[in-house]
Amino acid sequence: MSTGFVYILSAPSGTGKTTVGNLLLKEIPFLERVITATTRKPRDGEIHGKDYYFLEEQTFKRKIEEGFFLEWAKVYRYYYGTPKSEVERITSQGKDALLIIDVQGAFQVKKLLPNAITIFLLPPSLEELKKRLLQRGEKELDERFEWAKKELPCARYFDYAVVNDRLEKTVEEIKSIMLANRRRTSFLFNNEHYKLFNVGGDILKAILGGKCNAEKI
Ligand code: ADP
Ligand code: 5GP
Numbered sequence: 563m564s565t566g567f568v569y570i571l572s573a574p575s576g577t578g579k580t581t582v583g584n585l586l587l588k589e590i591p592f593l594e595r596v597i598t599a600t601t602r603k604p605r606d607g608e609i610h611g612k613d614y615y616f617l618e619e620q621t622f623k624r625k626i627e628e629g630f631f632l633e634w635a636k637v638y639r640y641y642y643g644t645p646k647s648e649v650e651r652i653t654s655q656g657k658d659a660l661l662i663i664d665v666q667g668a669f670q671v672k673k674l675l676p677n678a679i680t681i682f683l684l685p686p687s688l689e690e691l692k693k694r695l696l697q698r699g700e701k702e703l704d705e706r707f708e709w710a711k712k713e714l715p716c717a718r719y720f721d722y723a724v725v726n727d728r729l730e731k732t733v734e735e736i737k738s739i740m741l742a743n744r745r746r747t748s749f750l751f752n753n754e755h756y757k758l759f760n761v762g763g764d765i766l767k768a769i770l771g772g773k774c775n776a777e778k779i
Contacts, residue, residue, distance in 0.1 A: 566655070566657045569658060571683060573683035574710030574713045593658050598661070632644045632674065644671070658740065684725045
């Protein structure tokens with residue numbers, strides 16, 4: 563069975579996780595975003611099925627009961643949740659799933675899937691964070707800013723922390739984390755992923771068919 567990694571990208575609202583996530587998705591062919599569900603109304607330009615599955619609260623609650631979500635959380639005054647089926651669909655194809663979710667959701671997923679890799683994106687400063695929220699035209703500015711400050715101490719419990727100062731640099735840093743994982747021998751040689759590895763067939767045959775002498779040491 564071919565399975566990819568699950569990445570969780572979390573950050574206080576306004577830090578830039580949607581922006582960074584979109585650039586990563588553009589640049590990394592083996593990465594696919596998990597489209598999540600919310601009871602929040604769409605912002606201008608947001609499309610159902612592309613940005614989110616926009617659900618009525620009643621429908622969302624029914625789906626919780628049905629066990630549709632891998633995790634769900636109430637963020638501000640809305641519900642947000644990750645469909646299990648989306649994560650399974652992506653990883654079963656050998657692709658990596660990118661979950662852009664809040665901190666509560668990140669902890670829930672890590673508990674259920676301990677191999678998931680958590681990345682906390684940090685704003686360069688609180689002043690810059692406020693500026694970015696304003697720049698986005700955020701209507702719930704004060705509420706989101708206060709919530710953001712409370713989320714920052716959670717960064718210590720993530721696998722990685724990356725500062726989103728210069729966008730290109732941020733993307734390069736996260737890309738290098740993702741590429742490094744794809745070079746883990748446990749990933750390459752313990753399942754079908756060697757097919758994704760750009761190495762000659764003769765070399766692969768030697769690795770997979772031979773015996774390592776150093777095993778005796
Ligand atoms: P989030 O998804 O974390 O809430 P967004 O991706 O919506 O954040 O970004 C919030 C605002 O900050 C947007 O206006 C975006 O263009 C801007 N932004 C994101 N990353 C950077 C960056 N590295 N430098 C400057 N502005 C940024
Ligand atoms: P926004 O309303 O700005 O799109 O999202 C608010 C917060 O909810 C962001 O931190 C976003 O990443 C998070 N979020 C989006 N989808 C999910 C989800 O499925 N589960 C959880 N826990 N958080 C989510």
